[in-house]
Amino acid sequence: MYDVKQIRNTVILGHGNSGKTTLAEALLFTAGAIKRLGKVDDGTASMDFEEEEIKRQISTSTACNHFTWKKQQIFLSDTPGDDNFFNEAKFASLMADSAILAVGSVLGVRNQTEHFVDLIQDRQLPCLICITKMDRERANFQKTVEEIKEAFQLNPVVLYLPIGQENKFQGVVDIVNQQALLFKKNGTMQQGEIPADMIDEAAARRENMMEYVAETDDDLIEIFLEEGELSQEELTTGLIAGVSQGKIAPVFPCSSLNNAGSSLVLDAITDLLPSPAQRPAAIGTDPTTKDLIERAGTAEAPFSAQVFKTMADPFAGRLTIFRVMSGTLQGDSFYNSSKGAAERFSHLFLMHGKEQKEVESAVPGMIVAVAKLKETETGDTLCEQNAPILYERPEPMPWVISYAVRATNEKEEEKLFSVLTRLLDEDPTLKMTREHQTHEVLISGVGQVHLDALKDKLQRKFSVEMELALPKIPYRETLKAKATAQGKHKKQSGGRGQYGDCTIELEPLNNDEHFEFVDKIVGGVIPQQYRPAVEKGILEAMEKGVIAGYPFEGLKVTLIDGSFHNVDSSEMAFKIAGSLAFKKGVIKADPVLLEPIMEMEIRVDQDHVGDVMGDLNSRRGRVLGMDSADKYELVKAQVPQAEIQLYAPDLTSMTGGRGSFRVWFSHYEEVPAHIAEKIIAEHNAA
Ligand SMILES: Nc1nc2c(ncn2[C@@H]2O[C@H](COP(=O)(O)OP(=O)(O)O)[C@@H](O)[C@H]2O)c(=O)[nH]1
Ligand SMILES: [Mg+2]
Structure with a gap:
């Protein structure tokens, strides 16, 4: 049984290539959750396990993991930084109680960094900032911290000052405790001497930090103003409080590729970031009364959870990943209040990258998964049937690009669409629509790379190949002027003849309607039984268009005259006559x-x-x-x-x-x- 106070649930956010996946890898390795330190570059990182991620060397989907550090249960999600997969980061940030923002020490703050800071601030997530890739040439810790200070209201506070940069990055000065910590290969630290040329700066930074921390709390500022300083204990507790209220964001220099600085970050996760119990209660509504309901993040409250991710697996089927908001989940069923349906499951899992490990129960803050639910989708609320609650469904990123899709091999059409339907489940930013006019199936997504990655995924994971083409534009035709035209269909040589003759007036319909037909025949010049055939003939011709082959719209036709033959007239002949009159008339009626x-x-x-x-x-x-x-x-x-x-x-x-x-x-x-x-x-x- 897990203790909520011992849980930390955090998400790594940052622009693409800022070193998030490598950082996650180093944290997992240092905590002993993985046996070897994998690399993004050679496709061995345990958080980038999807084939498309290995191929592109970017994360395209959130990877959830769980491990233990200093007896605390840590739930860590690694998210994509690319715009095309921003929705993954967005939904992952909704599952977490805190965030780790990764900013590269060479390139610093990028345009996209802002999107992730927005996520952090929207949810008021307490946050740590990792300045990554400190071993790289032209790494610049100070400059990066300054950029962050300037660009965002995160209040970065340097807890550890790097000793050396680039290939001389060998350790840190711990500002709070005024000691040097040198990196060991396994990701932990050993104590050392503060380099002589850093002693003054270290002391000055501690003074500075005191003031900064004091300012976040009324009691502390009073003490600070009276005594001129804070005690070690006041500084530490002030720091913890400041971080968990989101008033201070501690900064860490890291070089995850060398596993340098990992234990400092792990310690900060357990010591500085809040447990789910310390976060504000979740707020939902009562499905019947619509009243607001608060659910505290305690194991004793009624169970509730929200689904933030669905994974389609070709073998295991559908995996639903959710965060427990309140109460304890045990047993083999829950109620989906979004769908109004009870769901059963046979196993509850903890996520370990692509693998899952069975677990007995789940409490607030935990990210867990179940397989093969029938109705549950991403965004749904799960709860107890007799204590129902509905959490607000998160809004997926809007689709902005569409392609016409078809199977490369015509025989695989059915398979393609059945797989696509499954993947729609997994990714709320994908949309599939059938265009009636152009008879194309359109697939819409968040960007070019998004749809390219989808194409790869289909091929590698499900072995279906699809082709993407720019969709046909559904042009239409209409007319702007009035015209009168006669259509005459006459074939009377040998055998049974054909005879149909009609005169119609064409004019634009200005009421957004498709078509209107008025019958003004007098004296039976066309017998009643043939008049609907004229209309039918026109409607059929409208579908094929006149000037460029696009469907015709907004047409009013008045049938005013015609003639017939006792023997040779037929419905077919009048249909043809109608279509002839229509085509002739349109040309005269200023078609556009x-x-x-x-x-x-x-x-x-x-x-x-x-x-x-x-x-x-x-x-x-x-x-x-x-x-x-x-x-x-x-x-x-x-x-x-x-x-x-x-x-x-x-x-x-x-x-x-x-x-x-x-x-x-x-x-x-x-x-x-x-x-x-x-x-x-x-x-x-x-
Ligand atoms: N030199 C160096 N390279 C790093 C470090 N961390 C990440 N990288 C490289 O930076 C690139 C992007 O890293 P990745 O972890 O995939 O970034 P993400 O897109 O934020 O997940 C990869 O080529 C990594 O090998 C580091 O600490 N030092
Ligand atoms: Mg990544």
Whole structure:
């Protein structure tokens, strides 16, 4: 049985390539959870176990792990830093009680670092900051700390000052205890002498730290002002309180590739970061009354949990990963209050990277998994049926790029779509839709790399190959003027003849309706039984379009005249006559192409607003307005779908990764003539 106070649940966040996975590896190794120190670069890191991660040497999915350090149960999640997989980091941050922010000592704060700091601040997660890769050439600890101070309100406080940098990085000065600690190969430290040239700085930093810590607490500041200093105990307890309230973020220099500094971080996780019991109670609602309910993170409260991840495994089936929010989970069932369904399971697991280890029960703060649930999806709340609660479903990152997908081998179409359906479960940022007009299946995601990685995953994990192509734009045709046309179908040479003749008026329908048919035949010039055939013929011809092969929209037809033959007229003949009249009429009625216009909301930093607007202009976009949101500007615009099929990668390169956007369908609009000409020419050439 686990004690909630002995649990620490933390998530590693930071931009891509900042050394998160390597740091996780070093922590696991030092704590004895893995036997060898794996490397991202040769594909042996235990947190990057998916084939696509090994191939790309980037994490694409959150890896959860559990290990013990100093009798504490540590739950550690390693997340992707790439924008394409930001949703993984976002959801993982919702499972954790604290965060470790990784910032590289060479490149320092990057544009993307901001996104992760936003996650930390949104949830007010207490946080440690690791300055990674201290062994690298041009590593600069001080400069990196200064950058962090400047860019974010995290209040970094250096607990350990590096002794040496680059290949001379050999240990740290422990500021609180004024001692030197030198690295040992196994990730732990041995005591040493503070280098002579660091003694003064170390002492000054301790003074400084006292003041800093004192300022986070009313009692401490009083003591500090009276006594001029804090006792060792006051400093330590003040530090712990400051960290767990998110007022101070301790900074650690690390070189995880050499396993240097790992035990310092592990100690900080257990000694400085809060247990689930110290975090604010979880807040949900009562599913029937909608009243707010608080659930404290104690083992005695009624059980509740939330699902943050689902993994599709080709062999084991579906694995549902959730964090216990309150109470104790035991037995073989729980209630899914999001779906209103009871779920049964046979084993409860702890996650160890790609492996799982069975466990008897789970208490708040623990990340656990069960296999083969029937209805449960990511975001769902699990609880006791007689103490139901619903937690707010986290909003996945919006999709911004779509491709038409098909199986490379036509025979594998069915398999492809069944596997894709399973993967949709696993990744809430993937969307699959069938486009009725173009008959394409579209797969939408968060970015180019996101969909490329999906393609790889399908091939490697499920051995189906898929092809991605830019989707066809669902253009439509319509008319702008009125016209009258006659359609006559006549074949009366030998045998039974065919005869149908109709005259119709065509005009635009301005009410968003697809089609309207008015029958104004008088005196039976076309017998009643043939008139619906005229309408049918027109409808069928509309599907195929007239000028460029796209479906025709917004047409009102009035049937005004015609003639028939007693023997040779038939339904078929009038259908053909109708379609002939339609085609002839359309040509005279100023036909045009319509294109889908999308509404976009682009979030970008001040520095790039100008570039983004200029670019929208060149994409035939119309800016509707601007808004400010925090440090960002929100640009609202309408842009033709044809112009933004690859907007996601373009925006990333335009803004250095600081832009993001949402997009949704707005309406149809006429295609400008010079562009319509090209589309029509392409159609005629095909
Ligand atoms: N020299 C050096 N390289 C490192 C260190 N930590 C990570 N790296 C390298 O930096 C790259 C990115 O590391 P990774 O852990 O995958 O970063 P992540 O994307 O944040 O998970 C890899 O090539 C690592 O080998 C370190 O402490 N020292
Ligand atoms: Mg990684």
